Amino acid sequence: MREELNQGLIDFLKASPSPFHATASLARLLEIAGYQRLDEREPWQAQAGGRYYVTRNDSSLIAIQLGRRTPLEGGLRLVGAHTDSPCLRVKPQPELTRQGFWQLGVEVYGGALLAPWFDRDLSLAGRVTFRQDGKLHSRLIDFKAPIAVIPNLAIHLNREANQGWEINKQTELPPILAQLAAGEQRDFRALLAKQLEHEHGLQVDAVLDFELSFYDTQSAAVIGLEQEFITGARLDNLLSCYAGLKALLAAGDEENCVLVCTDHEEIGSCSACGADGPLLEQVLRRLLGDEESYVRAIQRSLLVSADNAHGVHPNYADKHDGNHGPSLNGGPVIKVNNNQRYASNSETAGFFRHLCEEHGVPVQCFVTRSDLGCGSTIGPITASRLGVRTIDIGLPTFAMHSIRELAGSYDLVHLVKVLSAFYQSPELA
Structure with missing residues (x-):
C-alpha cells in the first residue's frame, strides 16, 4: 500500500x-x-x-x-x-533582453524559499486566455520540457555567497530562456500561441492574458537507504x-x-x-x-x-x-x-x-x-x-x-x- x-x-x-x-x-x-x-x-x-x-x-x-x-x-x-x-509567476509584460539573453520578468508568489530556485531545470505551466474567431477562450498549458534556468553567480564573483546574501527579487530572479542573435527580438505571446497549437491544436487570433508559473522539472521521488522519504x-x-x-x-x-x-x-x-x-x-x-x-x-x-x-x-x-x-x-x-x-x-x-x-x-x-x-x-x-x-x-x-x-x-x-x-x-x- x-x-x-x-x-x-x-x-x-x-x-x-x-x-x-x-x-x-x-x-x-x-x-x-x-x-x-x-x-x-x-x-x-x-x-x-x-x-x-x-x-x-x-x-x-x-x-x-x-x-x-x-x-x-x-x-x-x-x-x-x-x-x-509558493513559486515564480510570469509578469504581464515579461520580456527582458539583457546581454544577448532573453529572460522573463517574474513576481514571487507566496513566501517562497528563493535560494533553491537557482540552477534548476525549469518549465512553465498555467492558464492562457485567448481570442479565436472573435470569441474568448481559456486553456491550460504545460511546456513540460526544461525551457529556462536561473544560473547562480560564480563564487569567484560573489565571495560572500556562503555567508548568505539577500536575493534581489527584481534583478536576480528573471530566468533565462534563450540566447539571442544580434538584433533578434522574441515575443512571449507568440510563444504561448505556438504552445496552444502544440498542446491543443488551436490556431488563435491573439493571446490576451495568462497566469503562468515556473516549476522544477525534476520528478518527485522516494529516496533514502530504506526508502524512508519522499521528496518533490x-x-x-x-x-x-x-x-x-x-x-x-x-x-x-x-x-x-x-x-x-x-x-x-x-x-x-x-x-x-x-x-x-x-x-x-x-x-x-x-x-x-x-x-x-x-x-x-x-x-x-x-x-x-x-x-x-x-x-x-x-x-x-x-x-x-x-x-x-x-x-x-x-x-x-x-x-x-x-x-x-x-x-x-x-x-x-x-x-x-x-x-x-x-x-x-x-x-x-x-x-x-x-x-x-x-x-x-x-x-x-x-x-x-x-x-x-x-x-x-x-x-x-x-x-x-x-x-x-x-x-x-x-x-x-x-x-x-x-x-x-x-x-x-x-x-x-
Missing part, C-alpha cells in the same frame, strides 16, 4: 504543476470514480447518495458525497487543503489534497463527506475562490437548504484542515519547542496555537487523537516556539466564516516552501488511513 500511494502521489504531482492543473487532476480522478460536475450557473438537483464536485476559477474544487444519513442527522465531515504553492515540489500542499482525495474515494455511503481544495492559501486566501472567500459557504448553503437547516447541519459538522507541519530538522533542532518536535514518519501532527493561528481546540484535538489511536495511526503535536512567529492555515479562516468546529493537522516535512520539499514515505499511509476513518466515523467530536 505504501508503494502504491507514494507512486500515486508522484504521478499526481507531475500532472499538477500549477493550481489549475492540480484542480484538473482532482476533477479527472473524481469523474473516473463517478462524481458528477455541478455548474454554479445552473440549478442543482443534488440527491441523497449522489457524488458531485464544483470548481471555481479552474483552481479551486469542492467534492461532495451525500450520504444516506441527512446532514441534519449526522452533519458533514469536511477535509480542507489548498492547491497553490509542491508537497505543501498537494500531498494533503491527494490524501484527502484517496480518503474520500474510499469512504462508505453512509455519511456526508466533503473535500475542499482551494487556491490562494499561500497569499492569505482572500479571493473569490479562496478559503477567505464565499465559495464553500455558497456551495453548502445550496446543498443544505434554508438558514435553520444550514446552521443546524454546520453545528453537527467537523472540519479537518490538513496542511503540512514542520518536522524537527536534525541540523536545526533548536528551532523547535523541546516538547513539541514532530518526526518524519511519526504520523499526522495536531497543530496548536492559543492565539488561533491554528483552529484546534481541546475537543477537536481530543477527537482526532482518539480517532488516530482507535485506528492504529501514530499521532504527534506541534506548538511553535514562544519566541518565534507562527504561520497559519485555512483552518481558522474557514472556522470563522462557517462557524464549524475545526482541527488543524498535517504531515511533518522539511524545507517547507522550497522548490523541493521532503516528507516521510510512511506518513502518507498514516494520513490516508485516519482521513478515511474520519469520513466514515459515525460520531464527531
Whole structure:
C-alpha cells in the first residue's frame, strides 16, 4: 500500500504543476470514480447518495458525497487543503533582453524559499486566455520540457555567497530562456500561441492574458537507504489534497463527506475562490437548504484542515519547542496555537487523537516556539466564516516552501488511513 500511494502521489504531482492543473487532476480522478460536475450557473438537483464536485476559477474544487444519513442527522465531515504553492509567476509584460539573453520578468508568489530556485531545470505551466474567431477562450498549458534556468553567480564573483546574501527579487530572479542573435527580438505571446497549437491544436487570433508559473522539472521521488522519504515540489500542499482525495474515494455511503481544495492559501486566501472567500459557504448553503437547516447541519459538522507541519530538522533542532518536535514518519501532527493561528481546540484535538489511536495511526503535536512567529492555515479562516468546529493537522516535512520539499514515505499511509476513518466515523467530536 505504501508503494502504491507514494507512486500515486508522484504521478499526481507531475500532472499538477500549477493550481489549475492540480484542480484538473482532482476533477479527472473524481469523474473516473463517478462524481458528477455541478455548474454554479445552473440549478442543482443534488440527491441523497449522489457524488458531485464544483470548481471555481479552474483552481479551486469542492467534492461532495451525500450520504444516506441527512446532514441534519449526522452533519458533514469536511477535509480542507489548498492547491497553490509558493513559486515564480510570469509578469504581464515579461520580456527582458539583457546581454544577448532573453529572460522573463517574474513576481514571487507566496513566501517562497528563493535560494533553491537557482540552477534548476525549469518549465512553465498555467492558464492562457485567448481570442479565436472573435470569441474568448481559456486553456491550460504545460511546456513540460526544461525551457529556462536561473544560473547562480560564480563564487569567484560573489565571495560572500556562503555567508548568505539577500536575493534581489527584481534583478536576480528573471530566468533565462534563450540566447539571442544580434538584433533578434522574441515575443512571449507568440510563444504561448505556438504552445496552444502544440498542446491543443488551436490556431488563435491573439493571446490576451495568462497566469503562468515556473516549476522544477525534476520528478518527485522516494529516496533514502530504506526508502524512508519522499521528496518533490509542491508537497505543501498537494500531498494533503491527494490524501484527502484517496480518503474520500474510499469512504462508505453512509455519511456526508466533503473535500475542499482551494487556491490562494499561500497569499492569505482572500479571493473569490479562496478559503477567505464565499465559495464553500455558497456551495453548502445550496446543498443544505434554508438558514435553520444550514446552521443546524454546520453545528453537527467537523472540519479537518490538513496542511503540512514542520518536522524537527536534525541540523536545526533548536528551532523547535523541546516538547513539541514532530518526526518524519511519526504520523499526522495536531497543530496548536492559543492565539488561533491554528483552529484546534481541546475537543477537536481530543477527537482526532482518539480517532488516530482507535485506528492504529501514530499521532504527534506541534506548538511553535514562544519566541518565534507562527504561520497559519485555512483552518481558522474557514472556522470563522462557517462557524464549524475545526482541527488543524498535517504531515511533518522539511524545507517547507522550497522548490523541493521532503516528507516521510510512511506518513502518507498514516494520513490516508485516519482521513478515511474520519469520513466514515459515525460520531464527531
